Amino acid sequence: MKFDTERRWELIDKISRETVNYGADKTTLKTILAELTVKPLTGIPFAVAVLYGFWAFFNAFAGFFTDGFFVPFFDNLWLPWLQDIFPLEGSWLYYVLVGDPGATNSFEAFGILTSGMFVAIGIVLPAIVAFYLFITILEDSGYMPRLAVLVDTILHKIGLHGFAVVPMILSLGCNVPGVASTRTLETKKQRFMMMILLSIFIPCGAQLGVMLSLIPEYFGYIMLYLLVGFFLFGYLLDRIIPGKSPEIMTDVPPFRLPTAANVTRKLWVKVKGFFTNAIPFVLLGVGVVNLLYLGGVIDWLSSVLEPVFTGWFGIPKETVAPLIAGFLRKDLAVAQLSAIDMTGFQLITSVVIISIYFPCIATFSMIIKEGRRSGGILKVLGGSLLTLSTVVFLWGGLLHLIGMVLGVR
Template sequence: MTTPTAKRWEIVDLIANRTVTAGEYKPSIKDYLSELTVKPLTGIPVALAVLYAFWSIFSSFAGALVTDGFMVKLFDNYWLPWIQNVWPNPDSVLYFLFVGDPLADNCFEAFGMLTSGLFVSIGVVLPAIFIFYLMMTILEDSGYLPRLAVLMDGLFHKIGLHGYAIVPAILGLGCNVPAVTATRNLETKKQRFIMMVLLAVFIPCGAQLGIMLDVIPETVGWVMLYLIIGFCLFGFILGKLIPGGNPEILIDIPPYRRPALQNICKKLWVKTKGFFINAIPFVLLGILFVNVLYLLGVIQALADLFAPLFVTWFGVPKETVGPLIAAFLRKDLAVAQLSTIAMTPYQMITAVVLISIYFPCVATFVVMLKEGVKELAAAVGVLAVIVFLYGGLIHLIGILLGVA
C-alpha cells in the first residue's frame, strides 16, 4: 500500500521530470568570477584591490574634490565673512557660542555653532557620507559583499566571530548606528557583544574619516594602522575570555548582477536623509554644548584634573580633555578640535586614536542601550579598560621609538 508521503514524492518526481532538463553545465564568466573572489589565493588580492579603490575614491571625492575644491572656498570666502559682519557685538556671549572667534579667518578655527558646526556637517561630513554609502550600496547590490564575508571568515574566526561580521564592520566606516543594529544578524550573544564593543572602539565612522582626511591627512594611515591592530588584538582577547560558541558562517551568496540605478538612488536617499535627521543636530548641539562648558570653566577644570593621566600615561597635552568631551556628541567634531592644538605628529596620532577608542558618540550609545542595559554596562566597562591599556601601550611604543 502506497503511503501519502510516497505519493507526494511521486508527484514531485513527475513535476521534476516534466520541468527539469538535464544537460551539460557550462559555467559563465560570472561563475568564474564568483569562484575567483571567494578562494583565498585569488580572492584576497581582489579584496585588497577593491578596498584600496574604495578608499581612494572616498578620499579623493570627499576630501580633495568636494571639501577642498568647493566647500572650503564657499564657507571661508563667503559664509564666514558674511556672518561675522552681520552678527552684532563680537564681544558678546552669543557671538562666541554661534559665530566663535571673531579673529578667525576660516570656519575650522572659528568654532562657532553656525560656522564650524555647519562647515563640519555639510562641508566635510556630508560628502564623505554620500560617497561612502554610494560605494557601499554598489558593492552590496552587485553581490560582492557576501563573497567578502566568506573570504574573511577564517580571519574573523580568530577573534570569536565569523565572516558576516565584515558587514557591520564596513557599515561602521559609514556610521556606527546602523552597524550596531547589523550585529543582530550574528548568531550568538558572544558574537554580538564582541562586535558591538569592537565597533564602538576601533571603527571610525565616515564623518570622522572625512575630518581626518581634511585636517590630518599625513597621519591618517598611522591612525588606521593602530585601530586595525587594536581591533585584531582585543578581538582575539575578548574571543578567548568571553564564554560561548562561534558557529560556522551560513550565508546566501547571490549571483553577480548589475546594480539597478533605481535601487541605488532609493537606498542612497534613505541613508543620506538619516544623516540630516540624526547627525547634523548632534554636530550643532555638540559645538554649542562644548562652548558653554568653556564659558563655565568646566573644560579647564577637567583638563587640570586629568592632566597627570593624559600627560604621563597617554603622552598627550591636557588640552585634549575638551575634544574628548566633545567626542561623546560627535567624534568628527572632536578631531576638528584636536587640529587646533599644538602637538607633535606622534601626539596627534595618539590623540586621534584616543578620540576613536574613547567612547561611542551619543547616537551609537543610544542604539547600544536598546540592545540591553547589561550589555551596555559591560561594553562600557570593557571599553574603559581598552582605552587605558591601549592608550598607554601606544605611548610606550612612541617612547621606545623615540618619537613620543
C-alpha cells in the same frame, strides 16, 4: 498535520524532480569573477585594487567639493560676512554662534555657525556622499559579502574564528546598523562580543571620511592600530566570556549590476538621515563645548585630567574639548582635534582615543536597546563599560609607550 524534517525534504525532492530542470551549468565571466574574488590568492589583490579605487574616488570627489568649493565659500564669503553683520561682538552669544572674531578661516573660529556649519556641510557631507556612494555600489553588486568571506578565510588562517565580518563591514558605514545586525548571530556571547568590539574599534563612515579628508597622512597608522586592537581584544574576550562562539555562515549572493534607481534611493535615505540626525548633533556638539568653555568647565576638566592625558596617554590637555564633542559626533571630534597644535604622534594617539573611549550616543543607545535581547541590560551595560575602560587605558596607554620606545613624536 505536520511533516518532520526528513519527510519534508523527501517531498521537496519529489516536487523538484517533477518541475525543475537544471540545464547545463554555464561558466560565465560572472561565475569566474565570483570564484576569483573569494580565493585569497586572487581575492586579496582584487580587494586591494578595490580599496585603492575607493581611495582615488574619494579623494577626487571629496577633494573637489571640500577644497574646490566649500573651503573658499566658507572662508572667503560666509565667515567674513557673519563676522561683519553679527551684532554683540564680545558677548557670550557671539562666542557660541560665531566664535573667535579674529579668525581668518572657518575651521579655527569654533562657532556653531562657522566651524559647526563648515565641518558638517563643508567636510563631512562630501565625505559621506563619496563614501556611501561607493559602499552602496559595492553592496548592490554583491561584492561586500565576498569581501566578508575573504576576510573570514584570512582570519581563519591566522587562527581567529567566529568573527562576524558582515556586522564589521556594515559598521564601517555607521555603527548603529552594525550593532543592530549582530541580531543575526546565534549566541548571546557572540552578540555581546561583536557589539562591543564594533562600537569600540570600528570608526564609522563619517569619522573615516573626516580622517581621510583632514589627516590622510596618518589614516593608515590609525586604522592599523584600531584593527589590531579589534582582533587582539576579540581574541581575549573570546577566552574570558563564558559561552560558545560557533562558526558563522554567510550566504554569498550572485554578482548583480547595481541599478541606478536603488543606488540613488539608498544614497538619498542616507543623506537625508545626515541632515536630520547628524547635522543637529554636530551643531549641538559645537554649542555644548563653547558653553562649557564659557562656564570654565573645560579649563577645570583639562587641569583635573591633565596628569592622565599627558602622563598616561601623552596627549595635550586641550584634547578634552573634542573628547566631549565626541560623545555626540566622532567626525566633529576628529575635526576639532586636527585644529589643535600637537605633534603627529600625539594626533594619532588622540584620534585613536577618540575612537575607542566611548561609542557615540546613537550607538550607545542601540547597544542598550539590543542589550535587552542579549542577556539583560545590566549585564550588557556593565560588561560594556568594564571592557571600554579597560581597553581605553590599556590600548591608549600602550600607544604612548610604543611612541616612547620608538622615539617618535
